[in-house]
Amino acid sequence: MDKELQCLTVSSFRKAIVHVDMDSFFASCEQQRDIKLRGKPVCIGAERGIATSMSIEAKNAGVTRGMTIRDIKRVCPECIILPSDYETFGLYSIRLFEIVRQYSDAVEEYSVDECFADITSMRRFLNMTYQEIVENIKHDIDVKMGTICSVGLGPTKTLAKIASKWKKPSGLTIIPGKLAQYYLKDLPVGKVWGIGNKTEEFLKGKGIRTALDFAYKREDWIHANLYKPQIETWLELRGHAVKTLQTEPVDEYKSISKRKTFTPPSAGRDEVFSRLCKVVENACIKARRFNLVSKNFSFSIMTNNFLHFGYELKLERPVANPITFITALKPEFDRIFNPMILYRTVQFSMFELSGESGQLDLFGNGVEEARQSTIFTAIDDINNKYGKHAIHLGVTYFALKDGDHLGDRGHLAWRKKPENWLPGETKRKRVNLPYCGYVK
């Protein structure tokens, strides 16, 4: 029996935060669609060539995230490898958030398959204990979605996240503040949400191995040695909810990043440039949607051997015009592009976004850019009506013509194949409910 550990906090639930984490989310969505996939090893990511999500059966067989198709076939020859169907995954993701919202308005959509909810003070309204609330959330997700999830409850986001990871898959763990020390004593500090590799190394150097070692550290030591994010994590482990829930949808971006991987990899200058231009165009579309402009940007191209080559550049004036960005990055692209190398990924990022378009420079390119900005407003209107890329830059034609993956035709998601459309559905639009195909 462990010796009595010192409490980190005297109250169990000063706040009550739930963390819901879907297990094997994408693979599980596919298993819900087709009974023949249930109970079998299934991987998602055929079009990328790597596993992005694995069913429990595939995980048990040794398949891990990021594994290449060749390796998957080696460790688990019977594994079924499917392309991603982001449309259906998105529908399931909305369901997850809506189900949790039935128990609290304060829901943070943390990622496609994860969310936080603040259920403090919901007990009377729902006439349930905290335990009953989390049990009901889990039950609703299990029944209504069919997919599996792990749920954690704690007095802070960080502890709730530890709770949801405690037992997987399909776990439900409650960590009251008073008992947090028992959950932290054997947990490596690097497993705590918000502790990155560098911090972990630093803490290890100071003799801090477990989350509890970290939580027991004195306040003056913490302030002297660490920065705000880690100090927040320390407070959260001690039961102080300092990380607030981001319950509003994100409508402000500090940066916009677009990245695309294509298969097969290419050594064609025009092809890689076209694909790069397409991500620039996409980033600009997003920036314009939120009325943002930027002058700091970077681009990179990644080789088939996962080496990055790129540049960070600065424009004279912030814009959201792809032509300006493309003109600026073209000479640098030509400098780094090597036709002897195969490339597989292109990336473009805009930083320090602002809502201001800045002072118009009457003698420079300002007038021309103002004119182009009018054109792009019109293009956005047309594309909103007729679909993204209905009007696009000539240079991105190559990328649009072939899709991101040659397999886009061979590796089309089940739902995207015409034989699986419902009456009236088209290549562009399908009904916003999951469709599971024929049943006898």
Added chain:
Amino acid sequence: MTISALTIKHTSYALPFMGVMHAGKTVGFPNPSEEETHDTMDLADLLQVDMFASKLFRVQGDSMIEAGILNDDVLLVECTDKWKIGDIVIAEIDGEETVKYLRKDNQGKLFLEAANSKIKPMIPQEYLKVKAVIKSVIRTYG
């Protein structure tokens, strides 16, 4: 994600309710001022279905023909564990998924029954799990 929850809840399924239609004539023909005062209701409300628990299936074969469910019909189903005996359900039976009537025998054991006198009832050998209840049948013509 570009598909917002609002799309599901309000835009797509909101239909103005224009009064009852009789074959050949309209009762309560809508005029513009009246339309303003009409409340709209969700198709989801009309069908009494929880859209966030719903899925679509398509029927293959005529095993439910006597219940008015034909080959190629689209089924709107709600995933739930609150089913009743006599419901038309989507059930998993011994590794197969099927649409049938949910029945109970004299010993209180669940089994599935087709709405087609040519097809025998399905008695689970290993297991039977009800996944969803059929809420609506959608048939398109033309």
